[in-house]
Amino acid sequence: xxxxxxxxxxxxxxxxxxxxxxxxxxxxxxxxxxxxxxxxxxxxxxxxxxxxxxxxxxxxxxxxxxxxxxxxxxxxxxxxxxxxxxxxxxxxxxxxxxxxxxxxxxxxxxxxxxxxxxxxxxxxxxxxxxxxxxxxxxxxxxxxxxxxxxxxxxxxxxxxxxxxxxxxxxxxxxxxxxxxxxxxxxxxxxxxxxxxxxxxxxxxxxxxxxxxxxxxxxxxxxxxxxxxxxxxxxxxxxxxxxxxxxxxxxxxxxxxxxxxxxxxxxxxxxxxxxxxxxxxxxxxxxxxxxxxxxxxxxxxxxxxxxxxxxxxxxxxxxxxxxxxxxxxxxxxxxxxxxxxxxxxxxxxxxxxxxxxxxxxxxxxxxxx
Numbered sequence: 514x515x516x517x518x519x520x521x522x523x524x525x526x527x528x529x530x531x532x533x534x535x536x537x538x539x540x541x542x543x544x545x546x547x548x549x550x551x552x553x554x555x556x557x558x559x560x561x562x563x564x565x566x567x568x569x570x571x572x573x574x575x576x577x578x579x580x581x582x583x584x585x586x587x588x589x590x591x592x593x594x595x596x597x598x599x600x601x602x603x604x605x606x607x608x609x610x611x612x613x614x615x616x617x618x619x620x621x622x623x624x625x626x627x628x629x630x631x632x633x634x635x636x637x638x639x640x641x642x643x644x645x646x647x648x649x650x651x652x653x654x655x656x657x658x659x660x661x662x663x664x665x666x667x668x669x670x671x672x673x674x675x676x677x678x679x680x681x682x683x684x685x686x687x688x689x690x691x692x693x694x695x696x697x698x699x700x701x702x703x704x705x706x707x708x709x710x711x712x713x714x715x716x717x718x719x720x721x722x723x724x725x726x727x728x729x730x731x732x733x734x735x736x737x738x739x740x741x742x743x744x745x746x747x748x749x750x751x752x753x754x755x756x757x758x759x760x761x762x763x764x765x766x767x768x769x770x771x772x773x774x775x776x777x778x779x780x781x782x783x784x785x786x787x788x789x790x791x792x793x794x795x796x797x798x799x800x801x802x803x804x805x806x807x808x809x810x811x812x813x814x815x816x817x818x819x820x821x822x823x824x825x826x827x828x829x830x831x832x833x834x835x836x837x838x839x840x841x842x843x844x845x846x847x848x849x850x851x852x853x854x855x856x857x858x859x860x861x862x863x864x865x866x867x868x869x870x871x872x873x874x875x876x877x878x879x880x881x
Contacts (some may be wrong), residue, residue, distance in 0.1 A: 533723045533780040536635055541787045542566045543638035550746040551754045554801045586663040587676050593643045594684040597636060601629055623716035630719030633691050641743040644685050647677035649746055692736055695720055699730050728774035738765055751802040752809055755795050762792045846875040
């Protein structure tokens with residue numbers, strides 16, 4: 514029996530490793546599709562590779578579905594925004610159909626919630642990217658601005674453009690509700706774990722199942738980071754887009770290295786490697802941006818110089834303070850018990866001391 518449990522545990526770790534690796538790779542490809550929207554002057558074959566990643570952004574023309582999609586801009590945008598909701602509805606139908614065929618007495622909504630959540634988290638960047646084309650405009654030499662994805666639509670906030678903005682705004686409620694639900698889940702998780710609500714834990718495990726215990730809130734940072742990345746193509750300057758993308762990627766790299774959120778250490782290494790690779794891609798892409806923003810470059814370098822000086826000064830000040838301040842013990846009391854039965858009394862005494870105040874810290878040790 515013990516060997517069987519060990520085998521199941523090892524098998525679960527292998528599946529977790531596969532799921533984490535595939536998830537991080539898919540998200541990295543979606544980030545590349547966002548970088549492709551910066552309209553950098555990539556040469557072949559890099560340009561073709563980046564164009565191929567648009568298939569993950571549910572670009573129907575890239576997936577060779579022109580024959581069944583409408584050519585009218587508003588309807589085409591509506592079809593793009595309905596791809597992921599259609600997949601969600603299809604997944605619900607498959608789930609309920611399988612339960613009916615198996616004559617199940619319960620609907621097992623926690624499993625359905627887990628599957629829908631996995632789909633949302635994995636393709637969150639793609640979902641948001643399909644809703645932004647009405648806001649991304651292109652200025653022509655005659656100073657006329659049109660929607661980049663739909664050149665026949667003028668960016669004037671009226672007519673078709675106003676309708677497209679309305680469609681995108683209504684569709685954007687779906688990812689906004691998902692982010693709000695993720696925030697609510699992270700806030701409710703400690704109390705649900707304490708009460709042993711297993712249905713809630715299973716249904717929402719798509720947010721934190723790949724993260725180590727204590728790093729559940731890191732899932733909110735990942736959603737926020739992905740959302741900010743999607744908004745970068747809205748900037749009119751290529752250099753500004755690449756600069757802010759580098760800032761987000763560097764912040765993500767520092768957060769991953771400092772927190773190490775993933776449940777398996779090798780997944781942390783993979784995450785840091787993929788993010789570092791994306792930083793190099795964006796940095797190299799800035800050389801083919803076709804424009805140089807001198808003011809932005811000067812401000813960025815000045816900010817980095819100031820940050821370097823302040824960080825070094827803070828470390829020196831911290832070291833000096835450690836020399837001047839007398840070291841304080843971590844624990845005020847040391848409780849030791851020899852027999853197992855006395856352990857409960859020792860822990861009870863530790864709890865009673867903690868009630869008296871924060872300074873009454875105790876360390877419990879077993880000397881048996």
